[in-house]
Amino acid sequence: MGHRQKNLEPLSKFEWTIMNRIWEKSRQTAREVMEALPVEHRRAYTTIQTYLERLVEKGYLQKEKLGLVNFYTATVNRSSVVEGATSHFVNQVFGGSASRLAAFLLPNINLQPEDILVIRQMLKEAEDQNG
Amino acid sequence: MGHRQKNLEPLSKFEWTIMNRIWEKSRQTAREVMEALPVEHRRAYTTIQTYLERLVEKGYLQKEKLGLVNFYTATVNRSSVVEGATSHFVNQVFGGSASRLAAFLLPNINLQPEDILVIRQMLKEAEDQNG
DNA sequence: ACTACTCTCCTACAGTTGTAGTATAATAGC
DNA sequence: GCTATTATACTACAACTGTAGGAGAGTAGT
Numbered sequence: 125m126g127h128r129q130k131n132l133e134p135l136s137k138f139e140w141t142i143m144n145r146i147w148e149k150s151r152q153t154a155r156e157v158m159e160a161l162p163v164e165h166r167r168a169y170t171t172i173q174t175y176l177e178r179l180v181e182k183g184y185l186q187k188e189k190l191g192l193v194n195f196y197t198a199t200v201n202r203s204s205v206v207e208g209a210t211s212h213f214v215n216q217v218f219g220g221s222a223s224r225l226a227a228f229l230l231p232n233i234n235l236q237p238e239d240i241l242v243i244r245q246m247l248k249e250a251e252d253q254n255g
Numbered sequence: 256m257g258h259r260q261k262n263l264e265p266l267s268k269f270e271w272t273i274m275n276r277i278w279e280k281s282r283q284t285a286r287e288v289m290e291a292l293p294v295e296h297r298r299a300y301t302t303i304q305t306y307l308e309r310l311v312e313k314g315y316l317q318k319e320k321l322g323l324v325n326f327y328t329a330t331v332n333r334s335s336v337v338e339g340a341t342s343h344f345v346n347q348v349f350g351g352s353a354s355r356l357a358a359f360l361l362p363n364i365n366l367q368p369e370d371i372l373v374i375r376q377m378l379k380e381a382e383d384q385n386g
Numbered sequence: 387a388c389t390a391c392t393c394t395c396c397t398a399c400a401g402t403t404g405t406a407g408t409a410t411a412a413t414a415g416c
Numbered sequence: 417g418c419t420a421t422t423a424t425a426c427t428a429c430a431a432c433t434g435t436a437g438g439a440g441a442g443t444a445g446t
Binding site for chain 1: 271275334337338340341348349350353357358359360361362363364366367368370371373374375377380381
Binding site for chain 1: 394
């Protein structure tokens with residue numbers, strides 16, 4: 125499954141929450157991140173700061189100070205991180221077999237008719253590629 | 256997506272490794288678990304013991320002492336734990352949308368022709384169920 | 387100039403995870 | 417009966433994760 129350019133420590137639970145926000149909005153301050161969090165993820169302002177700093181140390185974010193305020197931007201793109209996390213998850217839980225994951229998922233989720241169409245289309249493409 | 260009967264702490268990385276073995280073989284001793292680990296997961300004997308004890312505390316395993324030796328068995332079945340972990344993962348990484356996960360997976364994995372057949376069949380069933 | 391606000395930076399601390407040593411008890415071989 | 421082996425129970429400890437308080441600096445209002 126593809127590649128990761130850097131060798132970053134995996135994201136923890138709450139770090140994902142933060143990163144998701146930053147990927148969505150690109151340039152963010154601590155306050156902006158904090159205010160965007162849904163109620164169940166509300167934390168003290170300095171807690172958000174701590175996470176942002178740790179994410180800089182881990183190499184996921186870049187910090188830029190404008191005037192008083194720090195602005196944070198992602199240094200890695202979301203899809204490469206998602207890819208790493210997914211393949212790690214598939215290894216851990218499904219012994220590396222993504223089709224076992226698929227087999228598990230499909231009967232358990234509520235697919236909308238349009239999801240089904242999309243997936244059919246992708247299957248077709250996968251098939252054509254393999255000849 | 257289904258339900259979990261108990262409210263267990265999530266498994267950590269190495270705990271998954273251990274649990275996978277126990278689910279596969281049912282009743283296991285520390286030594287058996289240890290010897291089954293592939294080279295890259297080799298750990299000291301007492302490390303394995305520590306993990307087994309923690310898994311008992313967390314409620315995933317049950318311990319039974321026969322003579323000197325402790326035997327460990329799973330108290331929860333694999334698929335319910337897998338289900339919990341999968342839905343947690345999907346929430347964290349794909350904002351709760353399993354079809355986004357599917358959309359991500361399909362182009363990135365190498366599906367065998369028979370996997371494709373199986374998935375088509377499951378899609379059909381999903382479709383029939385929704386009417 | 388004083389006050390209130392808000393930001394950063396530094397420090398702290400408990401819980402979890404990864405890792406294993408040590409003391410002690412039972413057992414098997416000689 | 418002594419010795420080597422092996423299992424358990426207990427203890428330890430560093431790194432990482434979740435959480436936040438306090439000190440100090442800049443800024444806006446009065």
